[in-house]
Amino acid sequence: MTRVRLDLNISLDGYSPAPGDSADNPMGEDWGRVVEAYTATRTMQERVFGDTTGKGTTGVDDRYAARHFEGIGAEIMGAAMFGLHTYPDDPNWKGWWGETPPFGTPVYVLTHTAPRPSIPMNGGTTFHFREGSIRDVPAEATEAAAGQDVRVGGGIGTAREFLLAGLVDELHVAMAPIILGHGNRVWDDLRGLEDTHRVTSEVAESGVIHVTFAR
Amino acid sequence: MTRVRLDLNISLDGYSPAPGDSADNPMGEDWGRVVEAYTATRTMQERVFGDTTGKGTTGVDDRYAARHFEGIGAEIMGAAMFGLHTYPDDPNWKGWWGETPPFGTPVYVLTHTAPRPSIPMNGGTTFHFREGSIRDVPAEATEAAAGQDVRVGGGIGTAREFLLAGLVDELHVAMAPIILGHGNRVWDDLRGLEDTHRVTSEVAESGVIHVTFAR
Structure with missing residues (x-):
């Protein structure tokens, strides 16, 4: 489970x-x-x-x-950990994790701003942007994880919310x-x-x- | 030492x-x-x-x-731990540790009120009352401990002061x-x-x- x-x-x-x-x-x-x-x-x-x-x-x-x-099949992180606040108005900004982020799974980025299209990266990572209740995201991440675990990556504010x-x-x-x-x-x-x-x-x-x- | x-x-x-x-x-x-x-x-x-x-x-x-x-040769505690605040005006009050307190050493009770005479108890415990700087008490307790250690007993306020x-x-x-x-x-x-x-x-x-x- x-x-x-x-x-x-x-x-x-x-x-x-x-x-x-x-x-x-x-x-x-x-x-x-x-x-x-x-x-x-x-x-x-x-x-x-x-x-x-x-x-x-x-x-x-x-x-x-x-x-x-x-055994991690999906990741959840706050907007700051993705780097969303660095260039909030640049729709082409792919975060500060480089072209091949170390996750290798779907990554759900929590945001209070208007969601943007998902960004597929090298190495199996795809960034998805979700607003709304944090309760909805674990369900979606769990489904994406396909039997593996979901990791809450941070930062500390997001971690404490969970x-x-x-x-x-x-x-x-x-x-x-x-x-x-x-x-x-x-x-x-x-x-x-x-x-x-x-x-x-x-x-x-x-x-x-x-x-x-x-x- | x-x-x-x-x-x-x-x-x-x-x-x-x-x-x-x-x-x-x-x-x-x-x-x-x-x-x-x-x-x-x-x-x-x-x-x-x-x-x-x-x-x-x-x-x-x-x-x-x-x-x-x-290896404890002397003890230091706050007034509350002795019980001084329970009967602050009774010079005969010997604290709430009973006739044979579990210390078996000189015990230095820190107080902000007028010091009272020392109280010898059964089992080797003697309560001494000291006001003034907490820096002076460890020196006196160290001398009384005669080569053994000095324990700061509490409560938490006294412990944190030290x-x-x-x-x-x-x-x-x-x-x-x-x-x-x-x-x-x-x-x-x-x-x-x-x-x-x-x-x-x-x-x-x-x-x-x-x-x-x-x-």
């Missing part, structure tokens, strides 16, 4: 880093620190950075990184052992998540704490 | 439960859930509830519970795998604690995540 899955990288004090204001480092210094161990995995080195020389860690962090890509609506079957949180003190608060208004989801945790060699809430 | 140590029981979303408003359950329902696995340990059964029949869990949680009591002042050498946090959504925020203003303290974590059989920040 298709499950809606969500992976988050956060700090020990429950923050998803807010993007920085530096053009050199658009995701911000905190983001780099929170995802450091994840970025170092062999899976991420291969899948995101295209390094197929076998570099990268192969421990617990890598197991979760690999799981992130396994969590608060009770639409996430499996939440995996990689908590870096650092205290950020500010950013986007991940856990607000999620009291009792452990009542609907079973919680398991393990600590990676890197010190990252992996917590999974699974329905 | 004497170390100032602090143990906290918190939720995964970083809250120390606020006391409830029910007379039947003065610490509140959330408190019971956060400390549930800790209370179930053999050490806590023996040390706090006086059950010496060997009941209680003996896994990872119990190891941390035992560590809580090991953390924010950089006076804690070893912080152990037992994070229950539950989302409370409200209570006393533990991590605020502690950004960068990992720069001065080395972080290690492990997951107990109960699901509690034990995180230690050690200078």
Whole structure:
């Protein structure tokens, strides 16, 4: 059965880093620190950075990184993650994921602006634009996933919308052992998540704490 | 060398439960859930509830519970934890820890009201009352501890005062795998604690995540 899955990288004090204001480092210094161990995995080195020389860690962090890509048949993301806000008035803008985005599946981009035609990309990715209730999109994505899982890709605002609506079957949180003190608060208004989801945790060699809430 | 140590029981979303408003359950329902696995340990059964029949869990949680009591030569606590606010005008009030408090060491009670004479109790506990800067008390407690460690007992307000002042050498946090959504925020203003303290974590059989920040 298709499950809606969500992976988050956060700090020990429950923050998803807010993007920085530096053009050199658009995701911000905190983001780099929170995802450091994840970025170092062999899976991420291969899948995101295209390094197929076998570099990268192969421990617990890598197991979760690999799981992130396994069995995904469709993706859902917010408009900002696609890059819709960068050139909102350019109908030919294809987002900032390049000609061959790393998804390889249908990707449903949530938008509050007028939907635009779908964009087929190389490598199996097709971007579809959907407005309206977030409750409708998982159903469509589930059908597109054809028995595989649906991933909510982000950003954190979209992720929290899905969590608060009770639409996430499996939440995996990689908590870096650092205290950020500010950013986007991940856990607000999620009291009792452990009542609907079973919680398991393990600590990676890197010190990252992996917590999974699974329905 | 004497170390100032602090143990906290918190939720995964970083809250120390606020006391409830029910007379039947003065610490509140959330408190019971956060400390549930800790209370179930053999050490806590023996040390706090006086059950010496060997009941209680003996896994990872119990190891941390035992560590809580090991090598402590003096204790520091807030006025509320002693019970000073219950009968503030009664000079004969000896706090709510009974005739034989579980500390067995000098206990320094921080107070903003006029200090009162020290109170010797059974079992090696003597309550001392100190006002003024929290920076002075660890020095006095360290001397009293005679080479053993000093424990900051609580409550959470006192604990955070010591953390924010950089006076804690070893912080152990037992994070229950539950989302409370409200209570006393533990991590605020502690950004960068990992720069001065080395972080290690492990997951107990109960699901509690034990995180230690050690200078």
